[in-house]
Structures are given as structure tokens and as C-alpha cells.
Amino acid sequence: MDGKVTQDASASRKSPERPARHAPQAALPHVSPLLPRMRDPLAAAFEPQVEQLGVPLVRDGDALRGVASNELVDAEVSVRLVGGCFAITSHRIRVKHDVRFYEQGFRGLCMSSLAADCVPLCPVVQPDRLKERGNVVTFGMEGEQTCCWLRAGTAQDATSVMMLPGWISGLGERERLEARKIMGEAGSAFEGDGTPRLDRAIRAAALAGGTGGTGEAVVRSVRRALALALAWHEARDRAEQAAGTHAQARLVREAKRLVENNLSDELTLDELAHDLLTSRSRLCAAFQQETGMGVGAFVRHARIRRARELLGIGSLSIAEIAREVGYPRASSFSVAFKREMGMGPSAWREGAL
Incomplete structure (x- = not known):
């Protein structure tokens, strides 16, 4: 990989000791004003x-x-x-x-x-x-x-x-x-x-x-x-x-959640390794050994999986979904989706809805 997890990188800079836990499933520009009324x-x-x-x-x-x-x-x-x-x-x-x-x-x-x-x-x-x-x-x-x-x-x-x-x-x-x-x-x-x-x-x-x-x-x-x-x-x-795999298994679990929590953001592989307090080479090796795939491949799969969920929301446009899963341009998203699913997002949505 060339320093970026290609167009499919994702994770914002969170605390390295505590990656984001409750990140939005679809990042949205506003926040609900709802707050609990009870003192408890x-x-x-x-x-x-x-x-x-x-x-x-x-x-x-x-x-x-x-x-x-x-x-x-x-x-x-x-x-x-x-x-x-x-x-x-x-x-x-x-x-x-x-x-x-x-x-x-x-x-x-x-x-x-x-x-x-x-x-x-x-x-x-x-x-x-x-x-x-x-x-x-x-x-x-x-x-x-x-x-x-x-x-x-x-x-x-x-x-x-x-x-x-x-x-x-x-x-x-x-x-x-x-x-x-x-x-x-x-x-x-x-x-x-x-x-x-x-x-x-x-x-x-x-x-x-x-x-x-x-x-x-x-x-x-x-x-x-x-x-x-x-x-x-x-x-x-x-x-x-x-089995001697505890450290790398934990690292991969943290990497997966950091990626899944931040699919709308772009992050270089170096930044992902930095946020996880490890080296780029160790992260790549651990990911390959634990999952059988590279970091970039996992990010692509995670983005397309999230995109499939969002395509079921009829009120979201293809361009909006593309941005939610980290593709600034809808055309790039369509190419990546078709490569993964064998059809474009619009065709997939027609079959799903």
C-alpha cells in the first residue's frame, strides 16, 4: 500500500487508548437536542x-x-x-x-x-x-x-x-x-x-x-x-x-472498530497505526495473520457493507451515501460498489427496495 488505505481508508483521530465506541452509523450534520429529564x-x-x-x-x-x-x-x-x-x-x-x-x-x-x-x-x-x-x-x-x-x-x-x-x-x-x-x-x-x-x-x-x-x-x-x-x-x-496471538488479536479488534466507527473519514495507514500505538508494518502483518486479508481489503468490505445498509434508506441519495462511506465522489463510490457487488448501487437499490 502506498501510505493511504487507498480511497477506502477510514478512521478519524481518536484517543489512541480509547478508540471511538459509539460513532454514528450514518454521520449527520446535526445532533438531536433530546436529553434525559430524569436526574438518574x-x-x-x-x-x-x-x-x-x-x-x-x-x-x-x-x-x-x-x-x-x-x-x-x-x-x-x-x-x-x-x-x-x-x-x-x-x-x-x-x-x-x-x-x-x-x-x-x-x-x-x-x-x-x-x-x-x-x-x-x-x-x-x-x-x-x-x-x-x-x-x-x-x-x-x-x-x-x-x-x-x-x-x-x-x-x-x-x-x-x-x-x-x-x-x-x-x-x-x-x-x-x-x-x-x-x-x-x-x-x-x-x-x-x-x-x-x-x-x-x-x-x-x-x-x-x-x-x-x-x-x-x-x-x-x-x-x-x-x-x-x-x-x-x-x-x-x-x-x-x-497461542501467542493475544496482542495481535486485540490490535486487530481495535483496528476494526476504529475503521468501522469512522467509515466517512479518510485516514492514511500511517495515521491508523499511529492512533493504535503501533507500526505500519506490525498492523499490516497482524491484520493479515488474523483475518487473511489486508487492511485496505477490510476497509473496502466494511464500506460496501455499510453502503448496502444505507441503500435501504430510500430518502438518502447515492451521493449522500457515497460521502457517508468515505467516497467524496459518487462516481468513485459507484465503481467500488460495482467491483464488490457485481452491479452499481442504483441497480442494487432497485432490487433491494
């Missing part, structure tokens, strides 16, 4: 989001619940807050129209069980395969506001446990250190035989929180789910360390 910082996990979709929440014992059927969505939402500790949210949302959707985050750690349509909206390294439901992810969250698109026809079904750093600080030393490590790394999608067990544990925590269980019972359920998540991360790290 956990309100950012749900309040601005349900307001955008027109889902009023009402008190039901220790929980908040909402049901709505309007021009945007059919939705059922439940929330259990344990102040100063965590929020447990569960929602089933059928999207009727394309929605430009804003999320107001807070700093913490999230565990989620998700339907397939939700995973691409999460700040995690995207898995190669998705199940219709029961996909499990963990990721650290920051306090910034982000934006994505909810596409018409998608099922935004998710159950999540979102933990505040203060609660994590009260865990045992091993749990605390592992949880903080997860918060500082690229978000992960779980794979392997243990995934269904963690999926059930997250749902059990939501069930305990949604049926008026005592605070102690809810905390125990969250602790069980967190213990399974931490064990999975520790097992993955041990396996990589035993």
Missing part, C-alpha cells in the same frame, strides 16, 4: 430514545413500561432502574418507517442479547454470522450522543443490562479488573457454546427486574450474567495468550 444518569439509557419513537413510559411498581402503535413503530418497552447501579431494559420494536435515530449515552458497561437487526447498530466488532435472535454482545459506553438509522421492516428487539462504573467499582478485585478491561477494549460479539447460557442469564436478569423482584434478587441475577460474560472474556484471552 441511567435515564440516558432509555428516556431520549423512547421519546423519539413516541413510546410513553408509565410507572408500574418498581419498573417503567410503555406500549405504542403509531406511524413509526409498534413497540413494547420495559425498564428497571437500580439507582447508582444499573439499568435493565427490554424492548420489542417493529419499525414501520425509516427513522433517523439518536442515542444519548452514559459512561458504563453494557451486556445485551439482541435480534440480528440490532447488532449492526452496536459499537462492537461485527461478527461474521448473525442469528435471528440471541446474539450476545458486551461493550463499554461513553457519554456522547450518536446517530444511526432504524430501517423500515426491521425488528429492534433487545434486552440489555447497563452498569455504571460506580457499581463496578464495588465488585471483587478480579471482577472489577476484568470489567474495566472490557470497557477499555473494542466491543465484542460472543461466539461459541457458552453464548446461549449468557443469553439466558441476561434474559433472566431482565425477567427478575421486570416482574417486581426484590433489589437483592435483581442484583444477584445481574451478577450471575456478568460473571458469565467475564468468564468468556477471560477464556478468550487465555486461549489467545496460549
Whole structure:
């Protein structure tokens, strides 16, 4: 490569120790003014989001619940807050129209069980395969506001446990250190035989929180789910360390998220290596060994994958989509898309819509 990850480079200059976690799925020129009204910082996990979709929440014992059927969505939402500790949210949302959707985050750690349509909206390294439901992810969250698109026809079904750093600080030393490590790394999608067990544990925590269980019972359920998540991360790290690949695997995960978080920006390979505190040659070698492809090839695939998602949004023009995935000129985007997909973006859109 010639110093640029060709026209397909992407990643803006973020903190080298903490690459962007919640970057927009479609970078947009304005930010929603929506902010949580509740004083509890956990309100950012749900309040601005349900307001955008027109889902009023009402008190039901220790929980908040909402049901709505309007021009945007059919939705059922439940929330259990344990102040100063965590929020447990569960929602089933059928999207009727394309929605430009804003999320107001807070700093913490999230565990989620998700339907397939939700995973691409999460700040995690995207898995190669998705199940219709029961996909499990963990990721650290920051306090910034982000934006994505909810596409018409998608099922935004998710159950999540979102933990505040203060609660994590009260865990045992091993749990605390592992949880903080997860918060500082690229978000992960779980794979392997243990995934269904963690999926059930997250749902059990939501069930305990949604049926008026005592605070102690809810905390125990969250602790069980967190213990399974931490064990999975520790097992993955041990396996990589035993194989002598842990450092390069972590580097590649961080590189993937840095690229995926910033697909609308241009970045030279040298800048990407600099932001990841490594050398250009080490980054290229690690990427090839871990993925079987070069950095440039990964960026091309990631851009076209994102472009396919955005082409389903009928209100976005080809030129707008081109800019969102890092091509200043629509003609360059069309050439790259046709090379990857065998047809131009307009033809692909006609077949998809």
C-alpha cells in the first residue's frame, strides 16, 4: 500500500487508548437536542430514545413500561432502574418507517442479547454470522450522543443490562479488573457454546427486574450474567495468550472498530497505526495473520457493507451515501460498489427496495 488505505481508508483521530465506541452509523450534520429529564444518569439509557419513537413510559411498581402503535413503530418497552447501579431494559420494536435515530449515552458497561437487526447498530466488532435472535454482545459506553438509522421492516428487539462504573467499582478485585478491561477494549460479539447460557442469564436478569423482584434478587441475577460474560472474556484471552496471538488479536479488534466507527473519514495507514500505538508494518502483518486479508481489503468490505445498509434508506441519495462511506465522489463510490457487488448501487437499490 502506498501510505493511504487507498480511497477506502477510514478512521478519524481518536484517543489512541480509547478508540471511538459509539460513532454514528450514518454521520449527520446535526445532533438531536433530546436529553434525559430524569436526574438518574441511567435515564440516558432509555428516556431520549423512547421519546423519539413516541413510546410513553408509565410507572408500574418498581419498573417503567410503555406500549405504542403509531406511524413509526409498534413497540413494547420495559425498564428497571437500580439507582447508582444499573439499568435493565427490554424492548420489542417493529419499525414501520425509516427513522433517523439518536442515542444519548452514559459512561458504563453494557451486556445485551439482541435480534440480528440490532447488532449492526452496536459499537462492537461485527461478527461474521448473525442469528435471528440471541446474539450476545458486551461493550463499554461513553457519554456522547450518536446517530444511526432504524430501517423500515426491521425488528429492534433487545434486552440489555447497563452498569455504571460506580457499581463496578464495588465488585471483587478480579471482577472489577476484568470489567474495566472490557470497557477499555473494542466491543465484542460472543461466539461459541457458552453464548446461549449468557443469553439466558441476561434474559433472566431482565425477567427478575421486570416482574417486581426484590433489589437483592435483581442484583444477584445481574451478577450471575456478568460473571458469565467475564468468564468468556477471560477464556478468550487465555486461549489467545496460549497461542501467542493475544496482542495481535486485540490490535486487530481495535483496528476494526476504529475503521468501522469512522467509515466517512479518510485516514492514511500511517495515521491508523499511529492512533493504535503501533507500526505500519506490525498492523499490516497482524491484520493479515488474523483475518487473511489486508487492511485496505477490510476497509473496502466494511464500506460496501455499510453502503448496502444505507441503500435501504430510500430518502438518502447515492451521493449522500457515497460521502457517508468515505467516497467524496459518487462516481468513485459507484465503481467500488460495482467491483464488490457485481452491479452499481442504483441497480442494487432497485432490487433491494
